[in-house]
Ligand code: IPE
Ligand code: IPE
Ligand code: MG
């Protein structure tokens with residue numbers, strides 16, 4: 588759908604102390620908590636998949652395995668995020684808002700994509716990928732806080748709880764977003780073991796989340812409200828506001844895992860395709876799911892006259908486009924053979940998600 592892979596990813600346009608005993612008790616608690624959460628994961632998986640794809644889980648053992656792995660990976664991201672926040676001296680009011688937003692139950696799909704792309708090309712998750720997965724989750728969470736502000740989508744509910752500006756106030760929400768955005772770059776500058784890798788990751792994140800990426804998409808999304816949307820406009824908005832962050836996650840994982848240029852390019856295209864399919868699913872779910880199920884207000888797009896896939900092409904065609912994108916994403920994984928099965932399952936799960 589997006590043309591051939593040559594050099595740069597094609598869709599991008601422009602591219603791409605306390606006392607020792609306290610410490611010991613604290614870490615013991617975290618380890619025990621983490622282990623229990625994995626055990627608990629297995630039970631919860633049967634009740635509700637990370638992405639809400641219960642029906643499939645009942646059908647296939649491999650899907651149960653996938654959902655368990657997804658949940659474990661998301662838990663490891665939660666653990667890393669918590670460690671980063673706990674290790675920093677931050678004004679208590681701000682820290683409370685940071686924990687409130689970052690600690691809320693997000694799906695962590697971008698972070699998990701970083702880890703799985705690193706694993707695919709590098710054989711295992713390394714500490715750089717762990718840092719990168721936290722950085723992208725911070726930027727993503729900041730984008731949600733700002734997206735919900737009255738001046739933007741004006742939303743009251745996010746991740747199953749009142750939005751940041753409702754739970755605190757608008758100024759705190761703006762500043763919490765600012766803090767997350769800057770903290771993401773701080774942890775990349777500090778926590779990556781090779782300066783060359785750090786610069787690549789910082790550059791990728793800045794490009795995809797910035798003025799020629801997510802911000803451009805958000806700007807266009809707001810400007811397109813109540814206008815006569817076109818398919819071209821729709822694709823521009825969705826690629827920029829959402830798909831580029833998935834491309835970024837895949838790229839960051841590839842960089843951390845030491846991908847070859849070709850592997851990097853395939854994974855970037857995979858990320859763009861699943862990212863666009865993800866936003867189409869978001870648009871569809873906004874029309875078809877309940878607020879309770881989504882943990883955010885359903886039906887808002889229609890009220891705000893947003894430029895969405897269901898609004899422009901209709902629900903049925905939107906689902907077709909989603910399937911086509913997912914199958915094109917699978918095509919990008921061919922060179923990786925069976926090793927990429929997890930990413931294949933990931934693409935399917937993102938398409939079939941119900942939350
Ligand atoms: C919501 O992203 C914003 C979109 C780009 C659609 P997610 O659906 O990944 O939100 P969380 O992180 O799970 O809350
Ligand atoms: C937001 O898209 C994309 C971002 C960059 C945050 P939406 O406005 O559709 O996301 P939701 O539906 O509020 O999560
Ligand atoms: Mg929005």
Ligand code: MG
Nearest residue numbers: 734735740742
């Ligand atoms: Mg919104």
Ligand code: MG
Nearest residue numbers: 869870873888
């Ligand atoms: Mg939406």
